[in-house]
Amino acid sequence: MSHHAPIVNSSNADRRFTIEQVVEACRSLPEPGFNRIMREHPRPRPAATLVPVVELGGQAAVVLTRRTQGMDHGGDWVFPGGRLDDQDTTHAEAARRETAEELGIDPERIEVVGQLTTHGPIITGYVIEVFVGVVRGSEALVPDAREVSEIAVIPLADLVQPDRSFRGPMNPSHRHPSETASTLDLSNLRHYSIDAEHHLWGLQADILHELLAHLTDGAHDL
Secondary structure, three states, X not given: OEEEOOOOOHHHHHHOOOHXXXXXXXXXXXXXXXXXXXOOOOOOEEEEEEEEEEEEOOEEEEEEEEEOOOOOOOOOEEOOEEEOOOOOXXXXXXXXXXXXXXXXXXXXXXXXXXXXOEEOOOOOOEEEEEEEXXXXXXXXXXXXXXXXXXXXXXXXXXXXXXXXXXXXXXXXXXXXXXXXXXXXXXXXXEEEEOOOOOEEEOHHHHHHHHHHHHHOOOOXXX
């Protein structure tokens, strides 16, 4: 299991965020909006995802996961999440459960502190409710190798730097088979650089952008 080391440099010092600053900012999040990605879908299904925030060297950092090959969008970098199961009574509960399973941690370590915009139906039919959660404690993450091939832990301070984000087209090799007939415009999507070769892009980048824009009172734009 490889683990991308966070990029930390002195130029980020005045933009650092602590865990408690993230928690406090999430208290003032507006009511979740709704981003209708497709006009309709014959079988929309509920799903949930969570932006995991951990402490790294006194800073707040996000945890990104890379899907294993063989899954939908295999090889892509995403936030943990998945469809609601029969045992889930709420979307937030599903987001905590999925995150705990993918990161190999006790769900009790995850404190849901806010909710972002809902997205969907996406190309696979899911309508995704999005949450922000703080992972408490210092125990190591032990990702489930069946779903997660790599993780990256990146300080939020790094991700707001201008050279970490851009707009560009989707890589055709990452396209889901259902998207070959899609009318979606995939030519000008948000991207955040994870490292020199890998990006968080599209819907996942939109989720991160919404959180960063709120944390910076709108100063972060892309």
